[in-house]
Amino acid sequence: MIKTDALIIGAGPVGLFAVFELGILGLNAHVVDNLDKAGGQCIELYPDKPIYDIPAVPECTGESLTKNLLKQIEPFKTSFHFNQRVNSVIKNKDHWIVETSDNIKFETPNVIIAGGVGSFEPRKPPIQGIEKFESKNLFYSVKNKNNFANQNVCIFGGGDSALDWAVELSKIAKKIYLVHRRDDFRAAQHTVDQMKEIAKTGKIEILTNFQPKNFLGTDVIEKVVIENNDKTIKEINVDSVLAFFGLKMELGPILNWGLNLDKKTIVVNTENFETNEKGIFAIGDICTYPGKLKLILCGFHEAALAAQECFRRARPDEKYVFRFTTSSSDIHKRLGVK
Amino acid sequence: MPKVTYIEFNGQEHTVEVEKGLSIMEGAVQNNVPGIDADCGGSCACATCHVYVDEDWKDKLPEQSDAEKDMLDFAFETKANSRLSCQIFLEDETLNGIVVRLPEKQG
Structure with missing residues (x-):
């Protein structure tokens, strides 16, 4: 059983940025994805197609976006578990026991579902x-x-x-x-x-x-x-x-976890993107709320806010302090900035 | 505004007005016509907006791009009149009244 502060389902851009937002708060994360590499839809569906709406990046491709996100989270030495999907998420008091199709088990206070439109399965x-x-x-x-x-x-x-x-x-x-x-x-x-x-x-x-x-x-x-x-x-x-x-996308086992759904998406609040289950979050294309836009940039925002609540759940005895990456020596240490 | 008729696999018909400039896929999604998933949101990358275009309209459609032909390899039960509806745009009145039939399932 692997103990971790957060288990992220989906290694697409939003899942990867969640690693970053958790990391600067001092939380570690494991990432599970059904594909054999990081990037999600950006890599699987449109690696070469241009993206024009990433703030401060006038133009990039799915591939370059993924590469840069991986570089951004390098300091956190995240463990990725590829070629497998999460089959079950079961409550154990305040924690969740998560099991993958390769029988890897995690115990964690926080499950972040960043699964896009579901896992890629063979058509x-x-x-x-x-x-x-x-x-x-x-x-x-x-x-x-x-x-x-x-x-x-x-x-x-x-x-x-x-x-x-x-x-x-x-x-x-x-x-x-x-x-x-x-x-x-x-x-x-x-x-x-x-x-x-x-x-x-x-x-x-x-x-x-x-x-x-x-x-x-x-x-x-x-x-x-x-x-x-x-x-x-x-x-x-x-x-x-x-x-x-080829591959198609299916929500798969997520349907069985007792989460409130709206069509193929998971209903969350807009304060911390938690679902109806405490400690299960949904961010990126897979979540829905009034005004939701399926944009990568919205997913980044959702990741940042969800990470704050993940901190409170993973470190109940520590006081949460909001810090800027520009000036916080704690964050600099975590990022390996000299 | 151009009218589009979508006929579900079970025969249920939906005729809706679609704003000029939108695709047949977007017309279905905006009007809650079931049977078009459009998982990738219109970037010709998933083949889940597959439709069969009625014969009368086939010749009025824009040419298929190579990307659309490639993507159609992944659609469920393609026929000679198969198209991806995200690639057919209602630019003017040319396609006003077009009828598309939906496959049994997408992908």
Whole structure:
């Protein structure tokens, strides 16, 4: 069990800035995120797209914003727990016991939900009842490529993940079927060229303008049925299926924590952004209140105010004193300013 | 103001007036039309504002950008008339009366 002053769910810009606001108050924090790196939507959805409304930063990208926020919180040596989501938040007197999908447990007085529009989950093929095949021979990522040796593998998708794995697995699999809904691929051009080159040997069969129609099999998928744009049907015998339809955002387990919700957002007060549960805060895009704007800059403000209440809960015996970063020697010490 | 008719998957129709300059996605969100999620808020980055545009209107629409085509790869059950509604703007009266049908689900 890891004890921490605050557990932050979501490593997007607002979650990262919450680390800073807690840090200058002398509070430590752990951050959990379902992606494999910090940045949230800024990195996953629009790393290269420009952002023009960060105060005093006339123009930046999602990527550069994330990089600068990480630099800003460097002094606090924060622990990040990536590739996992928070599954449960359970009350234990004044504290919360938080458990992740990788079974890491935290005890903390403060849980800050900075989860954007939810956690990123793989988007599944639009076929009913496929859950029974998941983790048997239907996968949304490759954990161990050797599992696909000598297999007939059907890969869905037209982006980098789909094509990278088509090329990579073609070296060990019996045959790869690459199914995509149109002729153009989103993947890097050199990977597209590479795949087309391998296709000439017959190791990869490229099936474009096809979409998944059905997966047949009792225990595992034995046959994939795909449909062409002109409605012709094709069946492929497979040993395993990889579907790379990108990621979507889902609120997920947050729905079960007893928090007051309004559509897909969590209701908070505007004094400290606490939810209906003491010690659970929601900041950034995931929270709502009268006048709420889904702007990064509003999330920063929410992080600053939530951190004050986190201090009171984590240090009930200490007096809270408001200080400026410009002049406070305590803050300078915490930031490592000489 | 241009009128837009949104038809939900269950057949429920909503005809609303949308201010010029807004997108079909924004028209749905501002008028509480269910079935368009628009998770990313209109930056063509999530494919949760997917609609099917009625055949009569297909030719009047602006061309699809590469970004929209790429993003549509992620939409649920795309068809030849699939579009992302955040990329269709109601600049003038050209699209007045347009009918879009919503998919069974977004993403």
